């Protein structure tokens with residue numbers, strides 16, 4: 001009985017993760033809790049019922065509005081870091097991927113292993129947030145379950161294109177800029193803190209092009225309701241497109257990198 | 261050469277990186293059970309050739325068959341029957357030695373239970389049993405090299421390709437490795453290896469090719485190469501820096517050939533002692549003199565005009 005190649009690739013990731021799982025799993029739970037207590041509750045008390053917030057947020061509390069976005073943003077941060085430095089390690093410092101493609105595995109199998117690794121990391125991150133949200137009345141909902149699934153898609157929609165970029169880089173010097181000028185602005189302007197309708201029109205269009213906005217609409221809709229099926233399909237399609245393009249790019253850049 | 265179908269067959273094999281030609285149309289065959297070497301200086305194209313054989317670098321031109329298969333079409337099958345020791349270790353430093361072997365076995369779809377059994381035997385074979393549960397990071401260079409060799413054997417490959425298996429190791433570690441490689445050869449495995457070390461090539465290779473600047477400049481059994489391209493003995497003389505050239509004419513008169521290196525004169529002759537006596541008779545007295553047997557180093561010098569290792 002043969003095991004799928006991607007699973008055998010991911011077995012290595014599992015052995016490495018096993019060494020850090022305790023701190024990683026605790027972090028996945030504690031970090032969103034801190035964010036929520038700090039930003040969600042703190043700012044929430046300032047915002048709720050002020051400046052027309054009830055209308056703008058369509059009746060939900062600021063806490064619930066912000067908290068549901070974390071199910072998407074947390075895996076985004078997690079897998080982006082993983083797709084940059086940890087992935088670079090496999091190409092350069094540790095060369096693990098080079099070792100893999102000298103066996104019956106090929107670059108496509110390495111990329112498939114990425115999907116499992118990033119998917120699992122995203123699942124751990126969004127599950128941690130979902131568990132925290134289940135503690136609060138405003139966000140306790142069965143919709144947290146599909147929201148975790150969206151969190152996984154969101155993580156992959158970031159990680160796969162980023163991993164393709166990483167695979168094509170000889171050095172890691174561009175990585176901090178990706179976080180500073182790519183990921184963090186999305187976090188700030190992608191609809192996590194306020195509806196993107198509050199943005200100037202031009203920026204609103206930009207937000208529509210980012211995967212994060214679509215993921216947040218889905219997680220929020222899943223937990224709080226109020227999302228039409230049509231729009232949900234559009235959001236899912238955009239996330240899937242990012243993953244698909246990332247996958248194709250990954251297979252190519254890995255092949256070029258490892259099989260010159 | 262044996263009559264069995266060759267395990268590896270290359271014709272006009274070429275590798276280009278952009279405009280740069282790393283391997284420039286080489287022909288060679290490796291028979292089953294043979295131990296075959298690529299000898300050459302830095303940048304000769306040894307690794308580039310090994311990587312094409314390992315099906316991890318597309319052939320630019322010419323033809324390459326391994327197990328009679330085409331790397332372009334059947335790379336996966338070829339790689340499944342081959343073990344690879346790369347020039348630089350590619351071990352997972354944060355994992356243990358045993359884990360390194362087991363994950364690698366999983367890449368070949370060998371079950372974990374089977375992998376552990378084989379790993380135990382192989383660690384025994386490379387004398388690292390007591391390091392099984394140590395992480396790789398703190399191991400010495402020679403120990404890491406042995407882990408790499410054990411790992412390359414986990415799939416019980418018919419063909420083993422080793423890129424500079426002993427570079428950077430101290431003499432004792434090299435001898436331990438040679439002994440292990442010799443055992444593998446006795447088990448009937450086919451070995452293809454690259455090296456800068458003449459003694460390594462002489463010890464381990466049934467046959468070898470000398471590469472220089474992407475081309476094969478000579479091919480044969482080590483002893484035959486020495487017989488063909490060199491004399492039985494070499495007299496090495498030192499007269500002090502800058503003075504060696506003064507004695508070329510004298511040296512030539514008592515030998516077949518003379519090479520001048522920055523620090524010494526190499527006098528090629530079948531009887532080094534006699535040559536030295538003859539030179540003394542002409543009042544040519546070096547600061548120091550040494551008679552030794554010819555080696556592949558001399559073959560290389562003859563063929564390329566350069567020394568292989570300084």
Ligand SMILES: Nc1ncnc2c1ncn2[C@@H]1O[C@H](COP(=O)(O)OP(=O)(O)OP(=O)(O)O)[C@@H](O)[C@H]1O
Pocket residue numbers: 260277280281282300301302303304305306307308309347
């Ligand atoms: N991926 C690559 N891209 C560009 N040039 C390369 C690449 N790989 C090798 N080369 C060049 O090809 C030439 C042959 O390199 P190769 O690694 O095959 O030499 P080698 O005989 O193994 O040398 P060494 O003894 O130093 O390991 C070198 O000039 C090297 O710079």
Ligand SMILES: [Mg+2]
Pocket residue numbers: 306307308347423
């Ligand atoms: Mg090399």
